[in-house]
Amino acid sequence: AGWLFWRVMACGRQSRGSKRQVILFILCVCVCQSGAETLRYSLAEEMERDSFVANIANDLGVSPSQLAARKARVVSEGSEQLFRLNQNTGILTAKESLDREEICPQSDTCTLFFKIFFENPLQLIRGEVEVRDVNDNSPEFPEKEMVLEILETAPPGSRFPLEGAQDKDVGSNGLQNYSLGSNSHFSLALGTGKDGVKYVELVLERQLDREEQRELNLLLTATDGGSPPRSGTAHVRVVVLDANDNIPVFGREVYEVRLAESSPPEQLVVRVVAVDPDEGSNGKVRYALTQTSERSRQLFELNPVTGEIRLAGNLDFEEAKNHKMVVRGTDGGGLSSHCKVQVEVLDVNDNAPEIALTSLTASIPEDAPPRTVVALFSVRDRDSGDNGRTECTIDGNLPFSLSPTFDNYYELRTNAALDRERTAEYNITITAMDWGTTRLSSQESIFVQISDVNDNPPEFTQEIYTMSVTENNSPMLQIGSVNAIDADAGKNARVRYALVRQESKEQHNVSVNSENGEVYILRPLDYEEVRAFEVMVRAADSGSPPLSAQAVLRVVVRDENDNAPVLLHPPPDSSATAGELVPRWAREGYLVAKVVAVDADEGQNAWLSYELAKATEPGLFRVGLHSGEVRTARAVAERDAPRQRLVVLVRDHGQPPRSSTATLGIALVDGFSDAHLRLIEEAPAAEPDGLLTLYLIVCLACVSALFLATAVATVVVRVRRARKREAETLPTFPKAATESNAGSLPRSYVYDVCFAAGTVNSEFRFLRPLFPCFPSGLPPGTGEQRSSVCSQEVANLGEEGD
Numbered sequence: 086a087g088w089l090f091w092r093v094m095a096c097g098r099q100s101r102g103s104k105r106q107v108i109l110f111i112l113c114v115c116v117c118q119s120g121a122e123t124l125r126y127s128l129a130e131e132m133e134r135d136s137f138v139a140n141i142a143n144d145l146g147v148s149p150s151q152l153a154a155r156k157a158r159v160v161s162e163g164s165e166q167l168f169r170l171n172q173n174t175g176i177l178t179a180k181e182s183l184d185r186e187e188i189c190p191q192s193d194t195c196t197l198f199f200k201i202f203f204e205n206p207l208q209l210i211r212g213e214v215e216v217r218d219v220n221d222n223s224p225e226f227p228e229k230e231m232v233l234e235i236l237e238t239a240p241p242g243s244r245f246p247l248e249g250a251q252d253k254d255v256g257s258n259g260l261q262n263y264s265l266g267s268n269s270h271f272s273l274a275l276g277t278g279k280d281g282v283k284y285v286e287l288v289l290e291r292q293l294d295r296e297e298q299r300e301l302n303l304l305l306t307a308t309d310g311g312s313p314p315r316s317g318t319a320h321v322r323v324v325v326l327d328a329n330d331n332i333p334v335f336g337r338e339v340y341e342v343r344l345a346e347s348s349p350p351e352q353l354v355v356r357v358v359a360v361d362p363d364e365g366s367n368g369k370v371r372y373a374l375t376q377t378s379e380r381s382r383q384l385f386e387l388n389p390v391t392g393e394i395r396l397a398g399n400l401d402f403e404e405a406k407n408h409k410m411v412v413r414g415t416d417g418g419g420l421s422s423h424c425k426v427q428v429e430v431l432d433v434n435d436n437a438p439e440i441a442l443t444s445l446t447a448s449i450p451e452d453a454p455p456r457t458v459v460a461l462f463s464v465r466d467r468d469s470g471d472n473g474r475t476e477c478t479i480d481g482n483l484p485f486s487l488s489p490t491f492d493n494y495y496e497l498r499t500n501a502a503l504d505r506e507r508t509a510e511y512n513i514t515i516t517a518m519d520w521g522t523t524r525l526s527s528q529e530s531i532f533v534q535i536s537d538v539n540d541n542p543p544e545f546t547q548e549i550y551t552m553s554v555t556e557n558n559s560p561m562l563q564i565g566s567v568n569a570i571d572a573d574a575g576k577n578a579r580v581r582y583a584l585v586r587q588e589s590k591e592q593h594n595v596s597v598n599s600e601n602g603e604v605y606i607l608r609p610l611d612y613e614e615v616r617a618f619e620v621m622v623r624a625a626d627s628g629s630p631p632l633s634a635q636a637v638l639r640v641v642v643r644d645e646n647d648n649a650p651v652l653l654h655p656p657p658d659s660s661a662t663a664g665e666l667v668p669r670w671a672r673e674g675y676l677v678a679k680v681v682a683v684d685a686d687e688g689q690n691a692w693l694s695y696e697l698a699k700a701t702e703p704g705l706f707r708v709g710l711h712s713g714e715v716r717t718a719r720a721v722a723e724r725d726a727p728r729q730r731l732v733v734l735v736r737d738h739g740q741p742p743r744s745s746t747a748t749l750g751i752a753l754v755d756g757f758s759d760a761h762l763r764l765i766e767e768a769p770a771a772e773p774d775g776l777l778t779l780y781l782i783v784c785l786a787c788v789s790a791l792f793l794a795t796a797v798a799t800v801v802v803r804v805r806r807a808r809k810r811e812a813e814t815l816p817t818f819p820k821a822a823t824e825s826n827a828g829s830l831p832r833s834y835v836y837d838v839c840f841a842a843g844t845v846n847s848e849f850r851f852l853r854p855l856f857p858c859f860p861s862g863l864p865p866g867t868g869e870q871r872s873s874v875c876s877q878e879v880a881n882l883g884e885e886g887d
Contacts, residue, residue: 124212142175220311234419250307266304333359359414366417434521539628569624585621646739664750699732
């Protein structure tokens with residue numbers, strides 16, 4: 086089977102075709118399952134430890150590397166492992182020295198069975214090793230001296246059974262022959278019983294004479310057939326007795342007894358009775374066991390007086406199915422006779438099934454397909470018949486099943502899809518039960534762990550996360566966190582967070598910590614610019630390939646009172662003198678003007694109220710608290726000043742509140758004529774701001790004139806010096822005006838003071854630097870360029886002055 090398997094697999098590898106490999110693999114499995122030829126070897130007993138048994142690699146036609154790759158191992162039947170397989174060489178050796186007599190004490194042949202297991206794919210090859218007997222045991226007599234009492238009247242030809250020798254070896258190495266020392270009265274007669282056991286009898290050849298010789302000493306030798314042969318001796322002492330006419334006679338020649346193996350010690354097995362009609366001591370019979378194995382002598386006890394045979398030990402049907410004994414009855418005169426006792430041991434269901442685990446996969450992935458092999462084990466029951474017939478079951482409703490293979494081997498397979506997130510490990514209890522009347526069982530627990538596969542994406546605890554932040558927040562402010570849970574384990578459950586970048590949308594100033602999902606606002610937000618925004622957050626695990634999920638993060642910006650009211654009417658930059666006209670005949674409640682303001686905030690922060698902060702005549706006007714309307718609080722009187730100035734305070738209701746002020750100029754007139762309008766437009770001469778503006782204009786004019794005079798003087802001095810040096814040598818001028826060191830200033834600047842018509846304030850403006858003009862008598866080249874530049878600058882200055 087092994088040779089055929091390897092040849093088929095080699096053909097499958099050479100074909101390189103996937104379909105053909107599958108067909109060959111199925112054929113290989115079928116061949117292995119069918120239980121084809123068994124590997125058979127032999128080994129002599131008493132060999133040294135690690136003795137060579139066979140070269141498994143050569144016999145199977147594989148290389149040692151394939152044995153190692155497929156984790157080949159040998160398993161012996163029974164609890165003790167007798168062989169060892171070297172995966173590197175393929176050599177099968179005996180772990181210890183084997184003693185055939187100890188391993189198979191009751192058997193002529195001794196065969197040890199083993200199995201070789203392979204993985205990837207799973208394969209089992211049977212084998213057996215026959216332990217050959219060597220002649221390492223000599224024949225031994227139970228007693229070194231045997232005493233026979235024989236009447237002198239015994240006729241020639243009388244036979245007297247002798248205690249046979251025992252040899253633990255078998256076959257030709259076992260007991261083969263007996264010999265008797267030289268004497269004139271006795272000879273030996275050898276025979277073989279129906280059970281194949283050799284027996285020996287002493288045959289009287291010549292009449293005994295007690296008066297001539299009272300005792301005879303004989304030497305009995307037992308020899309085996311080994312090479313060289315071994316032997317054992319015993320002394321036979323023959324005591325010659327006076328005449329005894331009758332020998333004991335047993336009631337039956339063979340006593341057959343059937344005894345259950347569960348019988349307790351001291352139980353009566355049988356009682357043998359021999360009758361001797363003689364009187365006195367010649368009629369008293371005593372019993373003894375003869376030609377009985379040592380094991381039977383240990384199990385059974387014979388009462389020499391009563392002839393009762395009782396059980397002295399525990400019977401075991403699996404050890405020996407029957408026991409044979411020979412009982413000798415001897416009277417007081419030395420005459421004896423024999424009977425046989427045959428005890429048949431009946432099997433009792435006293436052995437529970439034994440479960441031996443051969444191969445186990447401690448961890449399987451959760452995506453393993455159904456019918457995946459998890460473990461291989463065997464069940465053995467040493468009983469026979471229905472008592473040794475077994476069945477196996479799995480306790481509980483588990484996704485596993487048992488499949489019988491051969492030779493009481495079972496495979497534990499998966500029969501459904503596994504899910505580690507539902508059940509991460511299984512404690513599988515296998516029960517083996519026999520079919521006996523009283524059914525016995527045994528259990529074996531197999532622990533199988535399910536390894537994780539990245540089959541679950543992270544799941545956010547919420548589909549939409551809503552977080553709020555107050556505007557004008559500090560940078561890197563944490564406003565909350567998102568959380569995703571992955572049902573997998575290990576790195577497959579390690580979740581990392583990131584924002585989903587969307588090209589079509591504006592990227593807001595928000596960040597998510599990749600490790601813990603904490604959400605941060607990177608920069609201060611302005612409620613007036615953005616009141617809420619949404620981003621997508623992705624949670625991805627660390628599996629391969631990674632799985633991910635997304636959630637919506639909505640950030641709501643809370644308003645803060647950070648904007649003061651803004652005046653729309655009157656405009657903040659308008660002059661207080663450009664005010665409203667109120668006729669002197671205006672009565673109480675006359676609408677003078679309306680202050681209009683807005684607040685960019687929202688809610689209570691944008692709820693405005695108006696109040697009169699300052700007035701020329703405090704009691705003349707009032708302001709609507711919420712409308713901002715300025716009305717007369719009473720009728721205008723003649724004594725009221727013609728020009729009134731009101732300061733209206735506009736305040737919101739935020740915390741803290743913010744405010745702005747509006748200034749209204751009001752003129753009390755008798756009518757709406759041009760003369761009155763001119764009066765209103767005239768600026769008061771006593772205003773202090775007008776004097777300050779005048780002083781500023783005068784100062785700027787003086788400074789500008791001073792700089793202009795300095796620039797002109799500098800230019801004149803430089804021109805004169807240039808003309809004076811022209812007659813002597815032609816000076817070399819620098820390439821740029823900024824490199825010139827002539828004069829106290831390298832450049833001159835022109836300042837211009839502009840006064841806007843109709844304005845009170847002035848503007849002061851710096852013009853471009855004015856480069857000095859060089860004399861026209863300079864040579865061509867660089868001087869011409871500078872002259873043209875200077876002329877252009879002068880022209881430009883002239884245009885700007887105009």
